[in-house]
Amino acid sequence: MANILDKIIANKRREVEAADKLLGPEVAITTDRETVSLRNALLDSPTGIIAEFKRRSPSKGEIHPLALVNEVVPAYEDAGASACSILTDTVYFGGALTDLANARAHSSLPLLRKDFIVSRRQIAEARAFGADAVLLIAAALTLREVKDFTTYAHSLGLEVLFEIHNATELDKYVPEVDLVGVNNRDLTTFHTDPLLSEKVAKELPSDVVKVAESGLTSMAEVEQLRASGFSGFLIGETFMRHDHPGEALRRFIDGTL
Template identity: 50%
Template sequence: MSKDILEEIIAHKRIEIAGQEKVVSAAFLEKQLGEPVPARSLKQALMASPTGIIAEFKRRSPSKGWIHQDADAGKIPAAYQQAGAAALSILTDEAYFGGTLKDIRTARPTVSLPILRKDFIISRYQLLQAKLAEADAVLLIASALTPQACRTLTCQAHELNLEVLLELHGEHELEYLTTGPDVVGINNRNLGTFHTDVTHSLKLAEHLPKHLPRISESGIAHPETLKQLRQAGFNGFLIGETFMKTEAPGETLRNFIQTLGL
């Protein structure tokens, strides 16, 4: 897959957000906020968890197509929590991943774990959406933002009591660590080609600050890989497809944790 999928997704996202704002203004969303509500801390959940697993709810991906088309957001996140997940990641991009903000709103009453809104965040409008949907954290992708845009969005997220997971992919993005994230993640999947290589996390581990929880994202299919990453200093492990491609994602997670011996 030689096409730069990230560039395509961001271009589509700009059009999508503009359309949403025409229907529901940012000012209207602001009025719905009320008093700031403390979020469940993704950072604290990861540091306290014996597994550090952020179990992801997603139906499809640009590279694999449909993974679990009829996945129920009212059941799978709750099953993840019961199985021992530290936190939840819910994809809300519809065009490429088959998710919506409704998935967070559906899952929220069924779980007490922190929920990460995983999307291609490029606008404060999306932060307002995340807060109103009762997400606790948002993903900011370095390769989709300039350092200044990332810093601005991080500040705006914090004003809304949302934590920020900053996603990096290579050494050239380490400068983004100065933007003030709560958690840093290394995406083992190249968002331009969607090729996955877990050694990205291992190579970058020594460059990451000690005071931030570290998450390895994508391509973690085996408990032994997680153990290797934990030995390299990672506290969190974002895993989706490994669970979602099965009939019962929660049970698959439970078995995965049992194999870890935790």
């Protein structure tokens, strides 16, 4: 029986194939905007928080279905986010590439295109719509794809956040990636263990920029992970379930959330 991740990836491949047939395999990149380094932003930030914009998820259902990027992302920036992650998957997360473009128009922060990348097409779309980095998920890709997509992303000026869930997925790690994320959420079951990042950190190369993803609910957890060598902390639902996600981020940072 297919797990949730298998279903998402199968649907994503169908979407990419349909786009290739309808629009052609090449994505026009007309922007000459200089990208902003996600890696440097995290290393230089006092919080390291990548605040995520998403409306729903397969595990939680509707989170903030009517959220507007042009309101949430600037509020995140004002509240002290180091970067923003924009969910662009429509079927499972309620996002769109237009959300990414809208975020770019309203923020100077580094933007991560958060999606299930299975094709060079999606990487080119990320560049065209305003991203500075893309997510490559080990569980969804082969080692060959990780290498190819990383090289292609770099050729477009994009950085790569390589995501794993456990140490065994490090067999797909390539040193050319810019950051390594540990997802505390198992994408096959969507079970979340907020302490997983700390456990897996011991297996990561010592010199990589580490990002903890999912399930973080307090600055105490962030500081504990920072002490374990993490520089970035990708947090979405903790903020997005509030009416005003930017204010939730502000309260998260000052410890009053």
